[in-house]
Amino acid sequence: KQEVTQIPAALSVPEGENLVLNCSFTDSAIYNLQWFRQDPGKGLTSLLLIQSSQREQTSGRLNASLDKSSGRSTLYIAASQPGDSATYLCAVSETSYDKVIFGPGTSLSVIP
Amino acid sequence: KAGVTQTPRYLIKTRGQQVTLSCSPISGHRSVSWYQQTPGQGLQFLFEYFSETQRNKGNFPGRFSGRQFSNSRSEMNVSTLELGDSALYLCASSLTGDPTGELFFGEGSRLTVL
Numbered sequence: 001k002q003e004v005t006q007i008p009a010a011l012s013v014p015e016g017e018n019l020v021l022n023c024s025f026t027d028s029a030i031y032n033l034q035w036f037r038q039d040p041g042k043g044l045t046s047l048l049l050i051q052s053s054q055r056e057q058t059s060g061r062l063n064a065s066l067d068k069s070s071g072r073s074t075l076y077i078a079a080s081q082p083g084d085s086a087t088y089l090c091a092v093s094e095t096s097y098d099k100v101i102f103g104p105g106t107s108l109s110v111i112p
Numbered sequence: 113k114a115g116v117t118q119t120p121r122y123l124i125k126t127r128g129q130q131v132t133l134s135c136s137p138i139s140g141h142r143s144v145s146w147y148q149q150t151p152g153q154g155l156q157f158l159f160e161y162f163s164e165t166q167r168n169k170g171n172f173p174g175r176f177s178g179r180q181f182s183n184s185r186s187e188m189n190v191s192t193l194e195l196g197d198s199a200l201y202l203c204a205s206s207l208t209g210d211p212t213g214e215l216f217f218g219e220g221s222r223l224t225v226l
Contacts (some may be wrong), residue, residue, distance in 0.1 A: 032214065043116075043217040052170055089155065099168050100145070100215065102155035 001089035001092055002027045005035040013080055021075040023090035025078045028068045031093045035064050035075050036085045038105070046089075048075070080110045114138065116205050116218035124224045130191040133221045137205030144186040145215070146178060149200040149203050158201075161186055190223075198225045 003026045013019050019055040023033070032051050045095055047066040048057045050073070056065040063076040087105040094101075117136040125131050137144050145160035145168075161180035163200040178188040184205075190197055200222050204215040 036217075040223070041200075043118075043216075043219045044204075046214055046216065049214050090157075097158035099160065099170060101157070102147075104154050 002101050003078065004090060004092055004094065004101050006088075006090060006103040007107050008106060009074075010107040010109075012111060014111050015080060015082060017077070017080050017110075018078050019080055019108070020046075021077070021088050021108070023073040023075070024083045025071045025073075025101075027073055027094065028071050029094060030068065033066055033073050033093075034091045034100075035062075035073075036089045039095050041088075044089065074089065079110075080108075082112050084108060085110050105108060115222060116203055116216055118201075118203050118218035120221060120223050121219065122222050122224075124226060125193050126226050127193055127195060129193050131193060131223060132187055132189045133201055133223075135186045135188075135202075135203030135205075135218060137186070137203075138207070138216055141205035141207050141216070142184050143206040144180055144184065145204050145206070146186070146188050147202045147204065148172075149202060150198075151201075155202070158188065184219070193224050193225045198223060 004026045007022050034049045037048040038044050049068045050057050061078040064072045087106040087107045089102050091100045091102045119134045122128045143162045147155050149155045159178050160168040164180045167174040175191045180186045200220045202217055202220045206213045
């Protein structure tokens with residue numbers, strides 16, 4: 001049974017710092033991995049999607065990497081800003097047409 | 113381009129009642145999936161529809177059901193509400209029809225059961 005974990009559960013950093021969020025999954029046979037952002041009481045916003053054949057994806061200040069063999073993904077945020085404060089979730093799909101399994105999320109607070 | 117629209121945004125029900133939530137996907141998206149989010153269990157998959165057919169279902173009791181219409185709009189229904197059904201219900205749509213394609217989420221429907 002696929003399980004997704006994220007560490008740390010919460011993170012507080014001063015503005016301008018670079019930071020890394022971690023995601024681990026137990027079964028390496030994934031189809032893709034997605035990183036989402038969720039603001040309090042809101043829906044999820046897709047940040048990056050990495051197909052199983054890819055190693056990383058970049059969008060602006062965000063970079064996500066994927067290491068299937070070790071069951072890990074990292075989300076790197078450069079030059080953090082207060083507007084980055086949110087909960088970040090990673091999610092994996094094991095096969096095409098399969099359900100998406102979410103991690104518990106990392107709550108990020110960027111202090112001005 | 114309009115995003116995923118969920119209605120109602122907030123609702124309060126009492127135990128034993130039933131509720132219907134609606135989701136309109138992004139135009140052109142044919143796959144719609146539903147998720148329940150609670151502080152204790154996090155985000156859990158409910159079910160996914162494509163071309164009016166349920167392709168996947170999560171581990172929820174039969175009180176939770178859904179359907180999809182020919183215009184790809186979807187509804188989910190929860191009957192005989194329990195206190196534990198209080199949650200944020202999120203709908204997501206996908207362009208390719210493949211639920212593991214990029215997901216676009218709505219703002220959710222927050223259900224409170226008293």
